[in-house]
Amino acid sequence: MNDLVIIAKKLVAEGKGVLAADWGVGSIGTRFEKIGLENTPENRKRYREMLFGTLGLSEYISGVIEFDETIRQGLAEVLKKNGIMPGIKVDKGLVDMANFPGEKVSEGLNGLRERLKEYVGMGAVFCKWRMVVTIGGELPTRACVETNARAMAQYAALCQEQGLVPIVEPEVLKEGDHTIEKAAEVTEETLRLVFEMLGDHKVKLEGMILKSSMAVCSGTGCPVQANPEMVAEKTVEVLRRVVPPAVPGVVFLSGGQEAIEATINLNLIGQIRSLPWRLTFSYERALEEPTLFAWGGKDENVEKAQKVLLHRAKMNSLASLGKYTEEAENEI
Numbered sequence: 001m002n003d004l005v006i007i008a009k010k011l012v013a014e015g016k017g018v019l020a021a022d023w024g025v026g027s028i029g030t031r032f033e034k035i036g037l038e039n040t041p042e043n044r045k046r047y048r049e050m051l052f053g054t055l056g057l058s059e060y061i062s063g064v065i066e067f068d069e070t071i072r073q074g075l076a077e078v079l080k081k082n083g084i085m086p087g088i089k090v091d092k093g094l095v096d097m098a099n100f101p102g103e104k105v106s107e108g109l110n111g112l113r114e115r116l117k118e119y120v121g122m123g124a125v126f127c128k129w130r131m132v133v134t135i136g137g138e139l140p141t142r143a144c145v146e147t148n149a150r151a152m153a154q155y156a157a158l159c160q161e162q163g164l165v166p167i168v169e170p171e172v173l174k175e176g177d178h179t180i181e182k183a184a185e186v187t188e189e190t191l192r193l194v195f196e197m198l199g200d201h202k203v204k205l206e207g208m209i210l211k212s213s214m215a216v217c218s219g220t221g222c223p224v225q226a227n228p229e230m231v232a233e234k235t236v237e238v239l240r241r242v243v244p245p246a247v248p249g250v251v252f253l254s255g256g257q258e259a260i261e262a263t264i265n266l267n268l269i270g271q272i273r274s275l276p277w278r279l280t281f282s283y284e285r286a287l288e289e290p291t292l293f294a295w296g297g298k299d300e301n302v303e304k305a306q307k308v309l310l311h312r313a314k315m316n317s318l319a320s321l322g323k324y325t326e327e328a329e330n331e332i
């Protein structure tokens with residue numbers, strides 16, 4: 001238990017965040033296509049080796065979430081040498097929920113205990129499991145949120161049994177034409193259920209991290225888009241209502257926001273004081289897209305791309321403290 005608390009605290013240490021590098025083979029392929037790179041295991045390894053080996057990254061990044069293939073390629077070692085904690089995404093993705101059109105459930109509980117033991121052997125110290133909640137019409141249904149939340153709690157309990165810190169990620173999707181008020185209501189309800197299930201399954205809150213939709217935003221198709229100040233305020237309002245103070249930290253995903261937009265939104269949240277938990281980032285797209293384009297799949301661009309990653313990590317580190325400025329942004 002003590003180790004769990006120490007790792008969880010280290011993951012959200014002041015000025016640090018988590019890099020999510022767990023795109024599956026299909027998702028990374030879509031990204032590689034944009035830079036004209038073939039989606040092979042070797043190229044995926046080259047790309048992640050470049051990210052993980054960035055010198056100085058540990059100043060801003062506490063941990064990296066790997067994908068099964070990557071950890072099997074031995075890349076946890078690269079992270080450890082660079083002073084970064086290796087983590088692993090362990091859900092096996094989303095499938096349609098029977099009888100609930102438009103809703104998804106996350107799979108991956110079968111054989112999870114054995115897989116976790118294997119990942120511990122490969123160097124992992126924390127894990128991630130993602131569930132999604134869709135807003136639209138009558139959605140989400142309670143049945144869907146409850147099914148996902150229960151699986152999430154079982155995952156979290158199994159992780160802690162194996163000495164791994166679970167990152168619990170209930171992502172409320174931005175897609176849809178809903179208002180910020182609707183997003184806030186659904187996020188609050190979802191988190192309430194997730195914490196209820198975590199309690200039922202005796203998950204130790206001090207030894208876990210919550211990963212939440214970056215902010216309670218308006219849906220992508222909503223004609224009235226809430227401004228960043230409102231997004232920050234609503235996000236924290238919802239978290240205050242439902243996230244117990246025993247949880248050491250909440251990390252946000254970037255969820256399709258532009259890189260700088262994600263930094264600006266985090267900065268506004270970072271400026272809110274007197275919160276019981278640390279708030280920081282756990283971005284994939286907002287950290288990696290600019291890096292991927294700078295790299296372009298070419299060895300001669302490795303240094304340039306690592307500089308971009310380091311810069312984005314530093315900007316988000318500043319933002320998590322509410323200290324991000326345009327001046328700092330332009331320093332690269």
Ligand code: 13P
Nearest residue numbers: 020253254255283284285
């Ligand atoms: P994005 O930051 O690209 O949303 O991804 C983070 C993540 O881990 C989603 O599961």
